[in-house]
Amino acid sequence: MSGLGVWFGSILITFPIAALTAVVVPSLMWITLRWLEDAVSAFRAFTALVQLLRVGKSTLRGMHVRRQDLHARVMSLAVLTLGLPKDPEMHFLETGGRQKGQVRGSWESSARYFSVRRRKRDWNETLRLYDKTDYPDESL
Numbered sequence: 001m002s003g004l005g006v007w008f009g010s011i012l013i014t015f016p017i018a019a020l021t022a023v024v025v026p027s028l029m030w031i032t033l034r035w036l037e038d039a040v041s042a043f044r045a046f047t048a049l050v051q052l053l054r055v056g057k058s059t060l061r062g063m064h065v066r067r068q069d070l071h072a073r074v075m076s077l078a079v080l081t082l083g084l085p086k087d088p089e090m091h092f093l094e095t096g097g098r099q100k101g102q103v104r105g106s107w108e109s110s111a112r113y114f115s116v117r118r119r120k121r122d123w124n125e126t127l128r129l130y131d132k133t134d135y136p137d138e139s140l
Helices: 002-011 015-055 057-081 088-095 106-113
Strands: none
Touching: 002 015
16 A cells, blocks of 8 residues: 555656656666565575574584484485485486576576566575474374
């Protein structure tokens, strides 16, 4: 509603050039919204990286050991149980085609940036060091 108010207000204020304003103002609103999203995402990633840089050597070593164990368990589940390829990078290179997330050229990259369906993927949304999850015991 506030966006419509700004749009109609700007058209009323610039009535002699309202046809130009009717196109330019929503375009400016859209691009500033994209830039604000990117700025917030970059700041969140920056704070997450600063936190990771402040982690001590012993904590980092423990995280590495835990990740190796989790990687082995996930790969075992994916390859042996689900039948997924052991090396997905090579699999998708061999099968070819347009795969999700790949950008083919500068025009497609620019067009995808301004797309209405664009979803900003931020690793900070999925992984936080302070999140703790208690999983049920496997014997249950």
